[in-house]
């Protein structure tokens with residue numbers, strides 16, 4: 333979702349006359365931030381601190397901060413980094429060129445954070461990173477309340493695009509040379525809830541099958557609670573919909589799922605996998621699992637053996653493996669050093 337938002341930001345700026353610049357030669361620097369991981373703000377303020385010195389030596393340079401952290405922190409960004417020229421939220425990406433212009437004209441920092449979406453962001457110009465594959469938003473926001481996730485408070489309630497609009501965007505992409513699309517939503521299989529059609533996602537997949545030249549259709553992320561047989565049937569019966577499913581499990585423990593306020597249990601998840609395997613025996617299935625969730629005992633018993641019977645899931649951890657808390661900090665730059673109530677994962 334953030335990558336696609338960045339494509340929109342690039343498209344908007346190019347539309348307004350800006351051209352891409354080398355990293356050390358930019359007149360405008362835009363940060364599209366994420367608030368899912370706890371160290372996102374540390375990184376942002378570190379980067380802003382470095383740019384403050386660059387800005388001193390380059391008169392007229394502008395810095396803008398948008399995305400989820402901007403939506404969450406609002407004027408804190410301007411307080412902590414008063415040299416930032418524009419702060420914009422997740423609901424008003426389209427305002428960026430005007431905010432930069434106004435900041436330049438008034439010689440004053442601009443802040444614009446809307447509480448809800450006015451215009452579905454897919455109507456904004458987009459500069460796509462790839463010619464052959466494109467993201468297509470079908471919905472934004474989420475109506476769930478998973479306790480670990482900040483998405484609903486920053487992206488708002490689910491808003492669904494009309495199918496005709498989505499299919500027109502896909503057709504335009506294909507006309508421009510794309511052969512693959514990924515349908516995007518925080519919770520793709522609840523698509524249609526806003527206009528009262530529970531079968532809308534399956535219908536959309538089938539409609540994608542009628543687009544000539546479109547070779548591959550993928551989607552992310554589905555939610556196990558909303559996963560229905562009609563979607564599995566549509567996947568199996570629509571040749572260009574890939575037999576691929578990335579469906580976040582989050583935990584194999586029903587107690588932890590309850591604590592996470594995930595409204596399905598392991599039995600439901602496994603039932604979906606069985607149905608998928610029945611219709612698409614070679615489907616590629618992957619998942620997300622959160623370890624070290626608050627309240628989880630340091631040593632949980634391994635999940636029921638049935639919880640791990642699918643070859644798509646990793647094998648159970650041996651009981652000798654220490655809990656996540658006891659492990660050394662991860663070295664991956666994008667990992668959070670410890671679980672946080674602000675962690676999040678879509679779907």
Ligand code: SF4
Pocket residue numbers: 474475476477478481482483484518519555676677678679
């Ligand atoms: S994890 Fe997914 S389903 Fe849960 S609140 Fe966040 S976006 Fe919604």
